[in-house]
Amino acid sequence: MRFDQARLPGNITKNRGRIVVVRDIIQDYSAYLIREDRPPLSGLDALVHRLQGQVRRRWGRRRLYVTACRIAHAAEGPASMDDPTLFRTLEEIRHRVRMQREEGDIIEHALSYLVEAADRTLSMRPYPVQLMGALALIQQYAIQMQPGEGKTLTACLAAIVLAWRGGSCHIITSNDYLAQRDATLMQSMYERCGVTVGCVLGSMSRRERQVNYRRNIVYATSKELLADYLRDGLALPDGRTPDQIMLMRLERGTADTVMHGMHTAIVDEADSVLIDDATTPLIISVPRENRMLKEAVRMASRMSSKFVAGEHYTVNRRQQEIDFTDAGLRLIEEIHRELPDIWRTRSRSEELLKQALLARELYELDRHYVIIDGRIVIVDEQTGRLMEGRSWSYGLHQAIEAKENLPLSDPVSTNARMSFQRFFRLYKHLSGMSGTFQNVEHELWHVYGLPVVRIPTRLPNRRMVMPDRVFATKEAKFQSVVEEVVRWHRRNRPVLVGTRSIAESEMLARLLTEEGVRCRVLNAVHHREEAEIVAQAGQAGCVTIATNMAGRGTDILLGPGVEEMGGLHVIATERHESRRVDWQLFGRSGRQGQPGSAQAFVSVEDHVVCQVFPHWFILTLQKVSRVRGGSAVVLFFYRLAQRTSEWSASLLRKRMLHDDYKMDEMLSFARNGRS
Template sequence: MCASSTRPSPWPGAGGAPCGGCSCRTSTPERSAVSTVLTTPALPLARTAFPEREDKAVHLADQWALGVLADTRRGLAPSPAREIAELGRLMAQRAEELAALDDTTVVARLRAAATTALQGGHRAALHEALLLVAEAAGRALGMRPYPTQLVGAATLVRGRLAEMQTGEGKTLTAGLAACLVASAGVPVHVVTVNDYLAERDAEKQAPLFGFAGLSVGVVIHGKAPEEKRAAYACDIAYCTGKEMVFDYLRDRVAQGGRASVAQLRGRQLFGALPTPPVLRGLHYAIVDEADSILIDEARTPLILAVKAGPVDNADELPRALSLATTLVPDDDYLIDESRRDVRLTRAGRDKVTAATTGWGGPWRAFHVREHLMTQALRAQRLFLRDQHYLIDSEGAVQIIDEYTGRVLPGRTWEQGLHQMIECKEGVTLSERTQTLARITYQRFFARYLRLSGMSGTAREMARELSVVYRLDTVTLPTHRPSARRYLPDVVCRDRDEKWQTVAEEVARRQARGQPVLIGTRSVEASEALSERLHAMGVPHAVINARQDAGEADVVAQAGQRGAVTVATNMAGRGTDISLGEGVEALGGLFVVLTEYHESPRIDRQLLGRCARQGQPGECVAITAIDDDLYTQHGGVSYRALVRWQQLQGTVPAVWMSACRRAAQARAERMHARTRRDTLRQDRELEQSMGFSGDPL
């Protein structure tokens, strides 16, 4: 059931746009219509045609002060347990009254209560709206939300980040909040980490939205602009962060930067703006897996570029790669694996200069010569096939997202690195690109009138989330006590021993019928383990960037008796694995972590695939001393452990645990610096563009 919207549009002559899969027609609300619900006099609005918050830089001293205030607020904040208990009592007291209401009355009262709750922030009105949306969920989905989920939804409506442990029903929590806010007439974006989750979650929550008379659209990669415009025009749009940011950049480029309503009308009148924008403003967003999107992926700016013809100096790329093989590590160049950077030494520069004497062309210019050699060394030493990229069926280099384990279609490395890697692999060179616009996640999401988020692993990043995104983190208790059983870590001497140990443990578990999920960090690692399992006669399924067909079917079977699933990070976030009949008696799902990540949050996400909602589950970490985390970030302590192993043969597990924590802390500090530098550079570029009259 979908309801029509008659809200006026600021776009000249624009009517409604049909929502994907809906029979209704919705239109873009004017700034004033939404500002009465979401904005306050203290909220600075950008001078643009569509609603969004003003993007202001925060000085270092203010950032420090905001961080202290965020820590203080978090320490003094009342426990959410009190509100959970209060809502639990209200649900019990008013169950009969709400059950007696007809559907039309429930929807009408929900819209009234939601509008009052958002306009004034009244606690009583918000609780009333939550009870009504819970009643709607019970009727439409056959699922009665727990009080913890209602408080999670309240946290989102208030513009905060709800930290809910894995398996606590974040999908329904987001659906409740989205339904409540959209019922007040506010357009809602639910942002997920990948297309699979966007489609899955929208489909799961569609009956609830339909019951409330709301339309829902899905924006995924590959859709035409008209389809995306229709989806964004719906009351609720599910999308991925990357896809939405690129749509935002395309709109801004088409508008010629920031533009007021009058400017847009004038440009359309004179034919300078033939089509309306895809997005209709940044009103309210719920960011699922917020620490992944707002923290992990915020290290790299999103760059909108167009093809600009053949790459310069294409004939010189093979010569650069050949010359790079003659250089000696440490003597001629230094590698920083943690930053994926290479720097030529003085001896290396002299060696390159001598070797290229008389070559002519780009080799005569010092800065071009050094750039070619640096990119050649990076392509050979730091960017590895089936770990950082793969070659698809059409012979193209496809980047693998290190956080999600998925292919990033259409994405390329800049400054000639992508073409250097293509040359290394012997595939057809792609065209060079020209940058049209860029923006960081930090600046984009901070422009929402109200931003909220969810994650099972956010407390470590609470200060940064508060300073950068104005998001206070609220940690909610679990609905049921966790029954997850952690087995002692197993530390192997090298990777070969690790894979053999993992394969033997999996075979043992599979023989007794217990389902097993094995998490790996790369396509290469998942396929190496798959070969071991094949050799031992263990039937299994593999999910990685190369083998992602039928992902939903593989996940659906992963919790069945005797199932074995090998997966990269694709199965680490948002994946809900249901247990088959009799599996609980066998100990539940058994999760094997085969390599620690640079962030312990990602490790916890993988281990959180088991023992959800009070079910049993077991997990173990089987790692090797020569794993990337230790070699890249271990430092002095790691080198000491390697020396001890050489002398004694083994390393105490407690020492490895301490080394792992130190390495992860070192990596997190480095990534935090990278995010700060990326944001600073993006603001400096925005300021320089402002002088030319074309800021984003």
């Protein structure tokens, strides 16, 4: 049944002392409709689906570019209008888009007027490549735009048109800082176009979230959206279907939910959100007091000092696992009686000791976590930011607290969980954008139905990427990085140095200070100074050391005279498991046709190499790196390690999604059996 809301009378229904507008209930009903969640295709269906994706990728780019050029030419017409006429015409177009009766021509017509509105409101006139990107987002593509090409304005244009169609439009950003920045930056444009905008931040109360979710366009991170979705599911005892929500509105006068539907999502840095974060489900949990577990964790932490790596256990860094040897199992048999009664069984004592050894071997202070006010705060390795309120499960969090001699927190029990893969598959309209979709095009189409289209750059790319420099040890690498920074600093060029961890950024800052080079440090510890540090990073002679916080979404503007000197120089002190993260860091320089340069300094002892190859092979590579021509050999295996890590991560994501649906099928069968 289709409701013509324009003809609905203003009838009102009084129920239990509350007045509910029928029109509002119908709008809410439409807002809460979500896409049916079906498993990805397999077999012959998957093959046909893959061919469809290749066709859309191949033929979409040319068609979109021609249409964008046509819109740019048509945008010259509204330039002669005065402001009242322009925005009155935009209001008329908004109503026509809402009726959804002229899909093709009306979208082009709307964008041509939005070009002039953006010019007058924001003093930013969209280029044809930005219009091409906006068209692609409206048509559910994943667009690859190079850093600095104006993705913020591109998303704004698409969001306005999509919000005019009805239903909420969520723009997903990498962090709270970008969500608040972009919502504030584009607010005047949204208001002149008749749509409301808000942002949802981690520090907001429930009431503030409800108010912001009612806006037409909402900026938020993926973690905040999924957490609110899961909390809403817990608040609705009979489920979150539109029927249940409408009945609740009729009965109580309100629905006890925070979110206001999941109609449209535009995902910024979509490769990070939809691909890299897909392996970690978001869990809603509550602490449960468990004194026996705390006591057992403390004892296991003390007992783990008796275990020697290589003799009693082996460490699989790639799979993040501890495997006990025969000697280790015999040692467990000898000492497990020291544990409390309930933990003395073979399986439970092994699990406790594995967690203690994992905490010791694989989780490092100032890399995976920091200590703030006597508590463990997790650091997001992808973004370098703090993850307040998050904890590791299965006793691992308590094992790390015991390792650091901190008071043990209460373990948590899971109330709800969901992967980001399944969450974003629920949106009726999904699109994304990033500067780095290389190597993930097939996965984006297979899992999310998003064909990737590459948007050409407005100006030629003038960034110069220098060959990697190879070292046998980390110590030699960092000493050379310091010498390189001093050399560029003497030339008065701004330098951005990217590190993998907080500890490395602080260590490098200390070494540069000893050389007389003043530098600013941007990491999870200094996150409150982010805006100020980023604003100064492009000034002449400025040296900035940063973790991944200075990667995605960071726009470093060049100061006076810097472009003539060669622009920003970027140094990567280590490459990541995913090459896309390296490209994001390099993308901070040479933006919008400006000059810039970048270079990576790598060593055989880097994490990406050590987690793939065995120790004896690392020692061999160190010897090879010191001979003539050995750098090329080391770089070959370094890149092989990166590709291996990417391949392993891709397999893990596929397996997790398959297992997720398999578990649903099993639980559904069990429920049907009980009924």
